[in-house]
Amino acid sequence: MSIENNNLPPGNPPPGQPGGPGQPNKEGTFSQEFRHSPVSARVPEKLTRGILSTGVLVLDGANEFVLDFMQALTRPFQVASRVILTPAVMEQFVNAVRDNIARYESRFGVIPHFPNRRRIAAPRFRKSMTNSSSPKNR
Numbered sequence: 001m002s003i004e005n006n007n008l009p010p011g012n013p014p015p016g017q018p019g020g021p022g023q024p025n026k027e028g029t030f031s032q033e034f035r036h037s038p039v040s041a042r043v044p045e046k047l048t049r050g051i052l053s054t055g056v057l058v059l060d061g062a063n064e065f066v067l068d069f070m071q072a073l074t075r076p077f078q079v080a081s082r083v084i085l086t087p088a089v090m091e092q093f094v095n096a097v098r099d100n101i102a103r104y105e106s107r108f109g110v111i112p113h114f115p116n117r118r119r120i121a122a123p124r125f126r127k128s129m130t131n132s133s134s135p136k137n138r
Contacts, residue, residue: 051080065090 053069055077060066067083085093105111 053080063087 051069052071054072055070057068057070058065059068063086065085065087067085068079069081069083071078071080101111
């Protein structure tokens with residue numbers, strides 16, 4: 001009787017045999033094939049439009065990462081959305097973003113960066129020397 005498994009990549013032994021999935025190979029290590037299933041989620045209607053974010057502020061604590069997605073369209077900046085992630089989910093998020101950026105750049109080219117904005121200095125106010133309410137002129 002022969003065991004056939006059409007789902008295995010070529011060259012891999014069938015399950016139950018040494019070196020097959022779930023069985024130790026010659027070096028004594030185990031291997032297992034993973035298949036990721038598509039993920040789906042319902043998006044509530046109030047979130048379907050999304051929010052434009054022009055920046056993100058990332059804060060971290062011992063047990064969480066806080067991502068404040070900012071809208072820098074007006075002064076003062078506004079937090080458009082706040083997301084709090086556990087460290088494990090943050091690591092998955094970072095890996096997913098890296099993968100998606102690589103895929104984006106392979107399709108559309110390198111992501112252009114905004115030029116550095118020149119900071120406009122706040123106006124300086126000089127004290128008036130002729131101010132009659134100053135202690136020197138009393």
